[in-house]
Amino acid sequence: MTELNQLDNTFAEAVSKRPGGENIRNCFSCGACTAGCPISAIRPGYNPRKIIRQTLLGFRMQVLASRELWHCLQCHACVSHCPQDVRFADILRVLRQMAVEEGCVQPETARKLDMVNDELYRRRIEIVEGIL
Amino acid sequence: MKKPVLILGGGIAGIQAACDLAQSGSPVFLVEKTPSLGGRMAQLDKTFPTNDCSACILAPKVTECINHPLIKVFIKSELLELKGESPDFTAVILRKATGVDPVKCTGCGECAKVCPVKVESEFDENLCERRAIYKPYAQAAPNKFSIDRNACINCGRCEKACAAGAINRKMPDERTLLEVSAVIIANGCSVSKELTYHFGHLKYKDVITSIEYERMLSASGPFGGHVRRLSDGRAPSRIAFVQCSGSRSKCCGAPYCSSVCCMYAVKEASISREHMPKLSAIDIFYMDMRSFGKEFDKYVDSARDKYKVGFIRSRISHIERNEESGQVDIHYIDGNGMACVLPYDLAVLSVGLEAHAGSKEFWKKAGVKTDRFGFIHTSPFQPTQTTTHGIFACGSCAGPCDIPETVTQASAAAAGALVASSMKDAQGQCYFEAEEEVPERNTSKEAARIGVFVCRCGSNIGGFVDVPAVTAYARGIDKVAYASEFVFACSVDSQKVLSDICVSKRLNRVVVASCSPRTHEKLFQGALQKAGLNPSLLAMANIRDQCSWVHMNEPASATEKAKSLVKMAVSRVRFAKPLARLKIGVNKTALVLGGGVSGISAALSIADLGHCAVIVEKSGRLGGNAANLAHAHDLLPAQRRLDELILSALHHPNITVFTNARACASSGYVGNFETSLTNGKKIAHGATIIATGANERLPYEFGWNGLNVITQAELERKISSGSIAEKNIFMYQCAGSRGKERPYCSRVCCGAAVKNALIIKSISPEASITVLYRDMRTYGSGELNYQKAREAGVLFIRYEAENPPAISGSSIRFYESATGAFIESSFDLVVLASAITSNPDNSETAQLYKVPLTREGFFLEAHSKLRPVDFAVEGVYVCGLAHSPKNLKESVWQAKAAAARAMTVISKNSLEAEGMVARVNQSLCSGCARCERVCAYQAIEVKEELRRGAICRKADINPVLCKGCGTCSVACLCGAIDIDGFADRQIIAEVEALAAL
Known part of the structure; x- marks a missing residue:
C-alpha cells in the first residue's frame, strides 16, 4: 500500500521543467511506447509506460533508483510511435540526469553507462564485418 | 409558396432535412456533388446497434426525397458562391454535365455494358472497377446513368446502345442561380487520409481501412460479401481491428476523437463473426471503449459474449508483415505491461473522420466560422446555427457524429431553416410547379375493364421474357379490355400514353407487368390519377425481378411464369375498389411536457414558426437540470445563457407556460389530442413533445x-x-x-x-x-x-x-x-x-400517450437509427434526457429535431389517412381483443356497447392511426378483419388464378 500523500507530487513538475521533460503530462497511458520498444520485447520488466506513470504519480525514489532507467537504448522508437508527443526517450535522459544529481547513481557509474552505446555501435560494426 | 431552402449534401443529413422541410411545406433545392444520393451511409454494410442493412433502411428515405414534389435534386452539382443574406441569399450552383438526359434515361444499364473504359470505383473504395458511363451502385437514386468525363474516350458506343436516346455527350456544364431563404450545410466529412505511418496502410495489402472493409462485407459490394485478403485472395482466419488510426493523435491525423469508430469496429467485428463463424480470432485493439450512446454498452457486451470478439486494451505501436507466414504482426502491450506480438491475416484500421479539404477557406467567404480542423462551429445553446444568420449546419460537417445524431441534427437544422423560409412568400418557382389535379371518375357502377401494360425494360425483361407472347396471353384473360407493350413503361412518354389509353379505352383497372412496386408503384399510380382513376385500381406484376432476373437461363419458363404473374395480378385487380383517403383536421398547438432546456428549445422552435406551444412543467420553475450547470462544455458560463433562453420563452407571445402542473389524462390521436393537466386545464393539441428529462x-x-x-x-x-x-x-x-x-x-x-x-x-x-x-x-x-x-x-x-x-x-x-x-x-x-x-413519472407519461419505454425507463424511439425522436405512434415525439443521457448541446439538437418533426404535423391544415386500412366486420367480431394487443400503432380499441340489452364487445379501428400493416387481420380468429386494397377476396382470386393455370 502506498499512501498518495507521501508520494512526491513535485516530481512530475520537476521533470516537466527540464529540457526534454516538457511533454510528460501529455501521456494518456496508451502503451504504444512499450509495445514498440525493442528492449521491452526482450526484457519483460522494462516498461516505459510504467516509468511515465510512476513519475506522474510521484514515485520519485522508485523511479530514480531503478536499474531499468539505464536499459534504454535511446533508439527513439517510442518517440516515433507516441500519439501524444510525450517523447519518452528524452524524458528518460532527464530522469538519468536527476538520478545522478540526487545521488541514486554515482557520476562515475553514469559515465560508464553512457559509454555503453558507443561500445555497442563499435561492436555492431565488428560483428557485421565479421559475418560479411 | 414559401421561399426555398438550399441544402448542400445529399447524404442522410441532407435527405432528412429535405424531407422534414418539404413535409412542412418548404420547397428545397438539394445539391449533391456525386451522381447519386445516399452519401456515406449508402456505403455501409450494416448499422449499429440494430444490425439493420444500411442500404435497406436508407432506400425508403431516398425514394421519399426523390419523389417529393417540393424537393428538387441537383446531382453532380456544387455551390460556387453564396451572395446576400437571409432570407435573400443568391446561390450560384455549378451543375456538371452528366452527359445523360435524366428525363429519357430509364436506368436500364445497356450503356455501361458496352462501355470499353474501366476505372476504379470510388463508391467501392477502389476495390473494383466501374465503367466511364456508370451508376455508382445498384440501388443508386436517382436511377440514372452519368458519364465520367475524365475517363470517357468519346467512342460513342453508349450512344448507339441507348434505346431511349438519352445520351448527349456534348451536354455542357451549367451555372444556375438559385434564390433561397436559408442554407443548410450537410455535406458530411471525409475519412482520414493521413494515417499513422507505422500501421502499414498502403505498405501492406492486408492492412485495409474500415470503410474498405464495409464494402468487403457488403453483400452488394465488390466481393459479394465474402471477406478475403487483397494479397492472395484467401479467406482470413484471424482479423484485427485497430482503433484510433488517425484519431486521438497529436502527431499524425487528428487530435480529436472521431466518436463513431469504437462502435463501428464492434459492429464490423460482430458481423465478421456472423459471416465467418469459424474465424479463429477477431480482436479489437483499443485505448478507451467509447460506447457512450443509447444501448451501446449492451452491444459491446454482446460482441464480447455472443460473438466472441476479443478486446485488447492497447494502442498498437506498429504493424509489420511477416514475410515467412504472409501474416501481419501487430505489436501491442498486454495487461501486465509486456510488449507482445500477435499475427493476423487481416488488419482493419478504424479510420477517423475529418472535415473536407478546403472547407475552412470556402466557408470563411460566407462568414461561417469553422474550428481549426475545418468542422463548422456551432454553440451549445444554438447548436445548428452557424456564425452567419440563416446558414445552418448538421451532421458530420459540424464535427464527428454517428447516424442517429446526424438525423437528429438534420431535423433540428430544418426547424431553423423553416423560420427563414416562412418569412418570405416566393412566387413563380419554376422548379416546383404543382400539377393540375384530375377529378376522379366514379367507376363503382362500371363493369371491370382491365388494361394490361407489359414492359420490355429495354432488353432487361425483353431479352429473357417473350413480351409479345405475354401481351397476347393477357389479351385473352377474362375482363381484359386492352393489352399492349412498352419499351420502357416508366419513361415520361410511356406514362402519358398509358394515361391516354386509360381514358380512350375507358379502362377502370390497370395491371403493369414490369419491375418492383417498391420503386415504381407511386409512379404508375400517378399515371392512373392523371386518367381520373383512383390509384388503388392498379396492380403490378414484377416480371423483371421474379422472371427475367431469377430465370435468365430459362427463357421459356420465365415467359410462362410471367404469364401466371400477369393473370394473378388481373384477378386481384378485378376486385379492387377505389379507396378514399380520409382527411382530418389538425390542431395547430404543440404540447411540450417538461420545461428544461429541451422543452424550452422545442417550444421556442415551434413558437418562432407562428404556432402555439404549451409548456407544462412539474416543478415551480423552468430550466430543469441545466439550472445546476456552472459551465457548458465550451467552458463558458451557462447560467446567463440559460436565463436568456428562459426569458425568451416566458416573453414569447406564442408560448404558454404552466408550472407546478403535470399531464394526468390524454385522449385522441395525431393532429387531435386533448390532454388534461393536474391544474384543471384542458389542452387541445395536434402534437406532443415529451421532454420530461431525467434525474x-x-x-x-x-x-x-x-x-x-x-x-x-x-x-x-x-x-x-x-x-x-x-x-x-x-x-x-x-x-x-x-x-x-x-x-x-x-x-x-x-x-x-x-x-x-x-x-x-x-x-x-x-x-x-x-x-x-x-x-x-x-x-x-x-x-x-x-x-x-x-x-x-x-x-x-x-x-x-x-x-x-x-x-x-x-x-x-x-x-x-x-x-x-x-x-x-x-x-x-x-x-x-x-x-x-430515468424520470420515475415516465411510465405514467408513456401510458398516457401509448408509447414504449426501454428497460431502464427511458423513452424508446421508433427506430434508433433513422427515427431518433419519433414513436411508432404518430404525433408524439421525444427529446433530451427523457430519451437517454446526453449533454446540453445534444439535448437542444434533439429538442429542435422534435420540433421539426412536430411541425410536419401541425404545419398542415389537414392530414390524410392511409387509404389502405383495416376494417372490422362488426357482425363477425367476437371482441376477443387479440387485434388490439398486436397493433403496433395503437389504432385498435375494443369498445363495449349495449345491443339489445346485452353488453357487446367489438373492435374499433381508427383509420387515422391504422397503417394497413395487416397484423390484426392475421391475428383475428373470426376472420372479421379485412385490409382495404388487400381484401381476402382479392387474395383468394389471385391464388385461384394461379391454381387454375
Whole structure:
C-alpha cells in the first residue's frame, strides 16, 4: 500500500521543467511506447509506460533508483510511435540526469553507462564485418 | 409558396432535412456533388446497434426525397458562391454535365455494358472497377446513368446502345442561380487520409481501412460479401481491428476523437463473426471503449459474449508483415505491461473522420466560422446555427457524429431553416410547379375493364421474357379490355400514353407487368390519377425481378411464369375498389411536457414558426437540470445563457407556460389530442413533445454524504457559488453507471469531469485533481479538453470494474494498474459521477400517450437509427434526457429535431389517412381483443356497447392511426378483419388464378 500523500507530487513538475521533460503530462497511458520498444520485447520488466506513470504519480525514489532507467537504448522508437508527443526517450535522459544529481547513481557509474552505446555501435560494426 | 431552402449534401443529413422541410411545406433545392444520393451511409454494410442493412433502411428515405414534389435534386452539382443574406441569399450552383438526359434515361444499364473504359470505383473504395458511363451502385437514386468525363474516350458506343436516346455527350456544364431563404450545410466529412505511418496502410495489402472493409462485407459490394485478403485472395482466419488510426493523435491525423469508430469496429467485428463463424480470432485493439450512446454498452457486451470478439486494451505501436507466414504482426502491450506480438491475416484500421479539404477557406467567404480542423462551429445553446444568420449546419460537417445524431441534427437544422423560409412568400418557382389535379371518375357502377401494360425494360425483361407472347396471353384473360407493350413503361412518354389509353379505352383497372412496386408503384399510380382513376385500381406484376432476373437461363419458363404473374395480378385487380383517403383536421398547438432546456428549445422552435406551444412543467420553475450547470462544455458560463433562453420563452407571445402542473389524462390521436393537466386545464393539441428529462441519482453506496463526497451536479453548484476551496480533489467516474443494476453509460460524466477539472484548475492552479475512470469517454472535441486537462496537471488513473476505488472516512483507496500499485490517499473532496436515471413519472407519461419505454425507463424511439425522436405512434415525439443521457448541446439538437418533426404535423391544415386500412366486420367480431394487443400503432380499441340489452364487445379501428400493416387481420380468429386494397377476396382470386393455370 502506498499512501498518495507521501508520494512526491513535485516530481512530475520537476521533470516537466527540464529540457526534454516538457511533454510528460501529455501521456494518456496508451502503451504504444512499450509495445514498440525493442528492449521491452526482450526484457519483460522494462516498461516505459510504467516509468511515465510512476513519475506522474510521484514515485520519485522508485523511479530514480531503478536499474531499468539505464536499459534504454535511446533508439527513439517510442518517440516515433507516441500519439501524444510525450517523447519518452528524452524524458528518460532527464530522469538519468536527476538520478545522478540526487545521488541514486554515482557520476562515475553514469559515465560508464553512457559509454555503453558507443561500445555497442563499435561492436555492431565488428560483428557485421565479421559475418560479411 | 414559401421561399426555398438550399441544402448542400445529399447524404442522410441532407435527405432528412429535405424531407422534414418539404413535409412542412418548404420547397428545397438539394445539391449533391456525386451522381447519386445516399452519401456515406449508402456505403455501409450494416448499422449499429440494430444490425439493420444500411442500404435497406436508407432506400425508403431516398425514394421519399426523390419523389417529393417540393424537393428538387441537383446531382453532380456544387455551390460556387453564396451572395446576400437571409432570407435573400443568391446561390450560384455549378451543375456538371452528366452527359445523360435524366428525363429519357430509364436506368436500364445497356450503356455501361458496352462501355470499353474501366476505372476504379470510388463508391467501392477502389476495390473494383466501374465503367466511364456508370451508376455508382445498384440501388443508386436517382436511377440514372452519368458519364465520367475524365475517363470517357468519346467512342460513342453508349450512344448507339441507348434505346431511349438519352445520351448527349456534348451536354455542357451549367451555372444556375438559385434564390433561397436559408442554407443548410450537410455535406458530411471525409475519412482520414493521413494515417499513422507505422500501421502499414498502403505498405501492406492486408492492412485495409474500415470503410474498405464495409464494402468487403457488403453483400452488394465488390466481393459479394465474402471477406478475403487483397494479397492472395484467401479467406482470413484471424482479423484485427485497430482503433484510433488517425484519431486521438497529436502527431499524425487528428487530435480529436472521431466518436463513431469504437462502435463501428464492434459492429464490423460482430458481423465478421456472423459471416465467418469459424474465424479463429477477431480482436479489437483499443485505448478507451467509447460506447457512450443509447444501448451501446449492451452491444459491446454482446460482441464480447455472443460473438466472441476479443478486446485488447492497447494502442498498437506498429504493424509489420511477416514475410515467412504472409501474416501481419501487430505489436501491442498486454495487461501486465509486456510488449507482445500477435499475427493476423487481416488488419482493419478504424479510420477517423475529418472535415473536407478546403472547407475552412470556402466557408470563411460566407462568414461561417469553422474550428481549426475545418468542422463548422456551432454553440451549445444554438447548436445548428452557424456564425452567419440563416446558414445552418448538421451532421458530420459540424464535427464527428454517428447516424442517429446526424438525423437528429438534420431535423433540428430544418426547424431553423423553416423560420427563414416562412418569412418570405416566393412566387413563380419554376422548379416546383404543382400539377393540375384530375377529378376522379366514379367507376363503382362500371363493369371491370382491365388494361394490361407489359414492359420490355429495354432488353432487361425483353431479352429473357417473350413480351409479345405475354401481351397476347393477357389479351385473352377474362375482363381484359386492352393489352399492349412498352419499351420502357416508366419513361415520361410511356406514362402519358398509358394515361391516354386509360381514358380512350375507358379502362377502370390497370395491371403493369414490369419491375418492383417498391420503386415504381407511386409512379404508375400517378399515371392512373392523371386518367381520373383512383390509384388503388392498379396492380403490378414484377416480371423483371421474379422472371427475367431469377430465370435468365430459362427463357421459356420465365415467359410462362410471367404469364401466371400477369393473370394473378388481373384477378386481384378485378376486385379492387377505389379507396378514399380520409382527411382530418389538425390542431395547430404543440404540447411540450417538461420545461428544461429541451422543452424550452422545442417550444421556442415551434413558437418562432407562428404556432402555439404549451409548456407544462412539474416543478415551480423552468430550466430543469441545466439550472445546476456552472459551465457548458465550451467552458463558458451557462447560467446567463440559460436565463436568456428562459426569458425568451416566458416573453414569447406564442408560448404558454404552466408550472407546478403535470399531464394526468390524454385522449385522441395525431393532429387531435386533448390532454388534461393536474391544474384543471384542458389542452387541445395536434402534437406532443415529451421532454420530461431525467434525474441524477444519489449514490449512497459510494459514500455520498453531500458534504465532502458529492455528485457532479453538486460540484457544479459549488463552482457557481464560488465556494470551491478544496485543494485535494478526486473525481470518481462511473459511480453507479455501467454496473449490473444500470448497465448503461451516463455519457455526460467524462466530459463534465474534464470540464470541471479545467475550471477548478483555472480558479486555483495549485489544486490537485485526480480523475479515476474506467474508459475516458471524451468523444468528439471533448478529447481536446481531456488533452488540456492533462497538460494542466490533472492526473487520470484508470481502474478496473472488478477492482473499484473504495472510500472510507476521508481517505480513498484505489489500484493503479499500469504501476501495479495500491494507493491510499486522504482527500478534501470526492466528486462522484453518479448515474443519470430515468424520470420515475415516465411510465405514467408513456401510458398516457401509448408509447414504449426501454428497460431502464427511458423513452424508446421508433427506430434508433433513422427515427431518433419519433414513436411508432404518430404525433408524439421525444427529446433530451427523457430519451437517454446526453449533454446540453445534444439535448437542444434533439429538442429542435422534435420540433421539426412536430411541425410536419401541425404545419398542415389537414392530414390524410392511409387509404389502405383495416376494417372490422362488426357482425363477425367476437371482441376477443387479440387485434388490439398486436397493433403496433395503437389504432385498435375494443369498445363495449349495449345491443339489445346485452353488453357487446367489438373492435374499433381508427383509420387515422391504422397503417394497413395487416397484423390484426392475421391475428383475428373470426376472420372479421379485412385490409382495404388487400381484401381476402382479392387474395383468394389471385391464388385461384394461379391454381387454375
